[in-house]
Amino acid sequence: EKGGYEHFMLKEIHEQPNAISDTFRGRMLVDKGIIRMAGVDDNMERISNAKRIIIVACGTSWHAGLVAEYVFEEIARIPVEVEYASEFRYRNPVISENDVIIAISQSGETADTMAAIKLAKEKGAFAFGVCNVVGSSISRETHAGAYTHAGPEIGVASTKAFTTQITVLTLMALKLGKFKGTISNSDFHMYLQEMERIPDKVKTALESDAVVTKIAEIYKDAPNCLYLGRGYNFPVALEGALKLKEISYIHAEGYPAAEMKHGPIALIDEQMPVVVIATKKGHYEKVVSNIQEIKSRKGKIIGIVTQGDEEVRELADHVIEVPETIEALTPLLTTIPLQLLSYHIAVMLGKNVDQPRNLAKSVTVE
Ligand code: M6R
Numbered sequence: 001e002k003g004g005y006e007h008f009m010l011k012e013i014h015e016q017p018n019a020i021s022d023t024f025r026g027r028m029l030v031d032k033g034i035i036r037m038a039g040v041d042d043n044m045e046r047i048s049n050a051k052r053i054i055i056v057a058c059g060t061s062w063h064a065g066l067v068a069e070y071v072f073e074e075i076a077r078i079p080v081e082v083e084y085a086s087e088f089r090y091r092n093p094v095i096s097e098n099d100v101i102i103a104i105s106q107s108g109e110t111a112d113t114m115a116a117i118k119l120a121k122e123k124g125a126f127a128f129g130v131c132n133v134v135g136s137s138i139s140r141e142t143h144a145g146a147y148t149h150a151g152p153e154i155g156v157a158s159t160k161a162f163t164t165q166i167t168v169l170t171l172m173a174l175k176l177g178k179f180k181g182t183i184s185n186s187d188f189h190m191y192l193q194e195m196e197r198i199p200d201k202v203k204t205a206l207e208s209d210a211v212v213t214k215i216a217e218i219y220k221d222a223p224n225c226l227y228l229g230r231g232y233n234f235p236v237a238l239e240g241a242l243k244l245k246e247i248s249y250i251h252a253e254g255y256p257a258a259e260m261k262h263g264p265i266a267l268i269d270e271q272m273p274v275v276v277i278a279t280k281k282g283h284y285e286k287v288v289s290n291i292q293e294i295k296s297r298k299g300k301i302i303g304i305v306t307q308g309d310e311e312v313r314e315l316a317d318h319v320i321e322v323p324e325t326i327e328a329l330t331p332l333l334t335t336i337p338l339q340l341l342s343y344h345i346a347v348m349l350g351k352n353v354d355q356p357r358n359l360a361k362s363v364t365v366e
Contacts, residue, residue: 007353009155009247013339014206017199019160020332022149023167030192033185035175039128039144046126048179050100053078054093054125056085056116057104058363060158060242064165065104066235067331071169074328075183075191076176085112086366089119097124104169105129106153106161107362108136115366117141130168132161146172155354156361157247159339162239163202163332170195170328194326198333201323205336208320212337215302215318216344219273225250226264226299227338228257229277230287236277236331240338247346247356257283257290268299275341276316277334280306281327291315302341304334 005011027036040047053072055065062084069080083093085103089112095101101120105113108131117127117138129138129145132153139145148164174191177183183191219225225244229237238254245252255264257276268274274294278287288311294301295315303309303316306324313319322333346353 006347007155007343009157009159009343009353012153012155012159013336013343015151016160016163016336017202019150019164020167020202021199022151023164024171024195027171028192028195030196033189033192035171035178035192037146037171037175039146040172040175043126043144044179047100047128048176049098050078050126051096051098052100053080054088054095054099054101054120055080055082055104056088056101056113056120057082058085058110058112060162060239061104061106061113061165063235063239063242064162064169065102066238067166067232068102068169068173070232071328072173072176075173076180077182078176083116085110085116089116093119095120095123095125099125100128101125102128102130103138103142104165105136105138106132106148106150106158106165108133108138109362109364110138111364111366114138114141130165132164154361156356156359157243157342157353163335166331167195191326191328194329198325198329201325201333202336205322205333206340208322208337209340211318211320212340213344215320216341216348219300220345220348222271222273223251224267224272225252226267226272226274227252227254228260228274228290229254229334230257230283232282232328232331233277233279233334236334236338237275239335240275240342243339243342244345246359247342247353248349248351249357250345257287260290260293265293265297268294268297270298270300273300273302275302275304275338277304278309278312279304279322279330279334280309280324281330288312288315304337
């Protein structure tokens with residue numbers, strides 16, 4: 001059942017190239033330059049006229065929502081708010097009939113996310129679900145939706161659900177952007193072509209496994225770890241930290257790299273590993289200067305870089321390479337080594353990777 005892998009989590013990490021292509025197959029017609037998503041097509045007026053999109057989710061799905069915020073605003077020019085479902089549902093939020101609420105949930109059963117959707121529907125918003133489990137409660141409660149085609153995710157730590165959620169939401173943003181004219185035809189084509197290359201690039205990113213294993217060996221006993229990223233990769237930093245926390249029980253925090261100087265930089269000394277996502281596109285030079293700040297305080301730097309990078313390699317203690325892609329799609333690649341890093345550390349520490357203590361796969365109570 002684990003397909004020769006030692007744990008479901010590792011199997012699911014390696015399933016990502018297929019999970020991503022299963023998610024865009026049949027939807028993305030690259031030659032024709034169209035994206036078909038019935039749940040969006042059937043409600044195009046309503047969704048494209050949204051004054052605002054509110055994304056509600058928990059945990060890893062909330063991180064996918066944060067990536068989607070950047071993608072939707074960039075491509076479809078619709079303002080997006082990303083909310084923890086548990087906070088949103090209890091604060092008497094301002095919702096109108098012009099709002100579209102997107103619930104992201106792998107299981108489709110998360111109690112807080114479900115309650116947030118019900119609340120938004122009562123106030124007249126249009127509810128759209130991005131779920132993995134077909135026929136799940138959230139997929140039934142929403143007006144329309146688009147499934148991720150990740151296949152069953154058994155490991156409690158979410159991996160392929162995250163990358164397929166980003167895939168679906170990016171397709172949706174592209175579709176809306178094309179309809180609204182907020183993305184040029186040539187950029188639209190470029191995105192489609194590049195999306196089609198992502199599964200192969202994820203395969204290449206998975207080849208970092210040997211390098212990541214060595215790094216895991218060095219830092220497995222660290223009591224703390226920081227994860228930094230900017231732009232599209234800020235949510236990836238949060239996700240990397242969550243993965244490490246939940247399966248290895250090492251305290252980890254993710255931050256937008258520029259927030260360092262507003263507090264967390266005080267934590268940095270020669271004991272502190274800092275994972276910095278520093279891919280070539282998107283604020284690269286700014287991230288390099290953040291790395292310099294860490295280095296001058298003797299922090300240990302693990303850089304997630306674009307293949308062939310030299311500048312960060314000079315400064316960092318270790319680098320992990322991922323293939324180059326367009327900025328908005330980098331999270332699909334930079335996430336991979338972070339999943340592997342948490343996996344290997346947890347295995348080395350003898351933790352129960354697939355069923356970490358205190359956690360359940362779906363959180364059906366609030
Ligand atoms: O099924 P959902 O996507 O609604 O679940 C949300 C969170 O409970 C989930 O992502 C959780 O944070 C994972 N264990 C993270 O790996």
